[in-house]
Amino acid sequence: MKRYLLLLTALLLAPLSGIAQTSSIVGTWALTAADKLMPDGTRVSDYGPNPHGLVIFTADGHYAVQIYRGDRVKFASGDRLKGTPEEYRAVAIEMSVHFGTYTVDAAKHTISFHIDRASVPNQDDTTAVRAYELQEDVLSWKVAARPDGSIPITVLKRVK
Template identity: 60%
Template structure:
């Protein structure tokens, strides 16, 4: 009996310390922050003070992520095919969306997005690997740096 307790505690401790798996990401997540780390190390808002978004991870490995700036410029013509260059620019830059399949590497602490389609066409058909942290009902990931050195960070809360 005295050997069982140490074994149980060691096993329990290892279980509690296990990195997150894909199964733990399964579900629906509400965006709480879409920030960026600037090249000088300061953290700033990327999609405004109150961005809107959602991430959905299915048990069979599919996902979708949608991020939108709260304030978006409506088209004056009310016709999506008759926007001004400024309206089209704002529409594209006020969102970041993609969907496809995903895998989690619990040892490296990464999530690999196999992007089928994205709001930024250059991401279509690509794979992106991001470091992530799952702490209770908060999921966050850091994207690779942009060409200007900014590092986007997305933070989500599990929807119950």
């Protein structure tokens, strides 16, 4: 009987361990920097001055990431369906948006984004693993190096 109660307790607490594992990042985070680390060690803005963004991690394992260039140019026609090729190109490269579910490996300091949909269709139905750092109310992660050798870095501050 004692063994049965221990097993039952362990099974009941198992779902809570997953939540506790991600609880340190659960919440809403405002973007403070969207930089890239260049191969020569310099750090420059990746989305221009004053990028905007918001990241939300829910306790049940869902997330949404939105990062936008701060000084986006509006469509000259005022109609998103009548943009020029240059305007559409700018829209595509001046944002990074994706949502889905996530898991945290606190021991490895990684967040795995299980991407449902993204602004880049090639990322749909994929998993992206990011090394992260959490210092009090500041969360940051690095993206894998791009072909030019630069490493994007996202920096967020917890919204209170």
